[in-house]
Amino acid sequence: ASGRGHFRFHRAADDQDGERLRSRLQLDHAMRQALPRGEFRLHYQPQVDIADGRLLGAEALIRWTDAQLGEVSPARFIPVAEESGFIVAIGDWVLRQALAQAARWYGDGADLVVSVNVSPLQFQQPGFVEGVAQVLAQAGLPGERLELELTESLLVRDAEETLQRLQALAALGVRLAIDDFGTGYSSLGYLKRFPISRLKIDRSFIKGLPGDPSDAGIVQAIVQLGRALRLEVIAEGVETDAQRAFLHGLGAQQYQGFLCAPALEVEAFNARVGLPAGAAAQWPAVRRVR
Numbered sequence: 001a002s003g004r005g006h007f008r009f010h011r012a013a014d015d016q017d018g019e020r021l022r023s024r025l026q027l028d029h030a031m032r033q034a035l036p037r038g039e040f041r042l043h044y045q046p047q048v049d050i051a052d053g054r055l056l057g058a059e060a061l062i063r064w065t066d067a068q069l070g071e072v073s074p075a076r077f078i079p080v081a082e083e084s085g086f087i088v089a090i091g092d093w094v095l096r097q098a099l100a101q102a103a104r105w106y107g108d109g110a111d112l113v114v115s116v117n118v119s120p121l122q123f124q125q126p127g128f129v130e131g132v133a134q135v136l137a138q139a140g141l142p143g144e145r146l147e148l149e150l151t152e153s154l155l156v157r158d159a160e161e162t163l164q165r166l167q168a169l170a171a172l173g174v175r176l177a178i179d180d181f182g183t184g185y186s187s188l189g190y191l192k193r194f195p196i197s198r199l200k201i202d203r204s205f206i207k208g209l210p211g212d213p214s215d216a217g218i219v220q221a222i223v224q225l226g227r228a229l230r231l232e233v234i235a236e237g238v239e240t241d242a243q244r245a246f247l248h249g250l251g252a253q254q255y256q257g258f259l260c261a262p263a264l265e266v267e268a269f270n271a272r273v274g275l276p277a278g279a280a281a282q283w284p285a286v287r288r289v290r
């Protein structure tokens, strides 16, 4: 419109929205190819006793390296997969992988609980509970060796159906944790009704410890809530010993975070926690989380 030899840059909100939509579609397309190509992997982050550092469990965290995009963070692609529905396929893959690994640790005599993140859409699929039972049976793994990490948003929704599913999972022995606790809804009534075994304090409240009075107050309240309801409390994102000591003083029982280790490939995980690769029954004595 300006005639030959002219060009203009537009930074209107519409263009940005369009760009964002395009990149989400591209990401979704790339993810759908990544799954059959085997580009996803699981890493495992140790969960340890806050007093003495004993290993109690591991959280499975998905990793993706795309040929063009390079390493893509789950914080970026999981929300896109949730929106498109592809999270259901990803979640199914994650559960199978994590339970196969949990079964190897179990066979090696390692007393570990493996935690798996479950997205709300995945949890709400018809047959979700039956699927978990089936994958547990195929892996030959007791339900007690699996923990599902759920979000608060899931638990405040449609209470009756949710309650039935949670009870069915608990009946399998599966442990249930609330992830990113404190960032969701303020309605706490669901804690009383649902068979939850653990609260995971969100990393955002750990960051400012021990100096920030607001973070300290929130964390203290969560730990007290956990104690009153007989729930375990684990802190995520613990990076310094000052944070760990402060949480220990408040009465939190477990933590995970860079202070101990980031999420690691299985070989590195085994090396870090002292399990000789493939050697059965040489695991150091570790306490079962209850």
Ligand code: C2E
Binding pocket: 045, 060, 061, 062, 073, 074, 075, 078, 091, 094, 117, 118, 119, 149, 179, 180, 203, 236, 237, 238, 239, 256, 257, 258, 259, 262, 263
């Ligand atoms: P999340 O479940 O709350 O996982 C904890 C995140 O904090 C992980 O990020 C972990 O690597 C990171 N982290 C752990 N310790 C520290 C620390 O000391 N400092 C800092 N700065 N970060 C720490 P990651 O792996 O990037 O995952 C991000 C989120 O993506 C997860 O948050 C979870 O919501 C989601 N996600 C990851 N894997 C899966 C999966 O298999 N399925 C589903 N549905 N979601 C997943």
Ligand code: MG
Binding pocket: 059, 117, 149, 179
């Ligand atoms: Mg989690």
Ligand code: MG
Binding pocket: 179, 180, 200, 202, 236
């Ligand atoms: Mg979390």
Ligand code: MG
Binding pocket: 180, 202, 203, 236
């Ligand atoms: Mg988190």
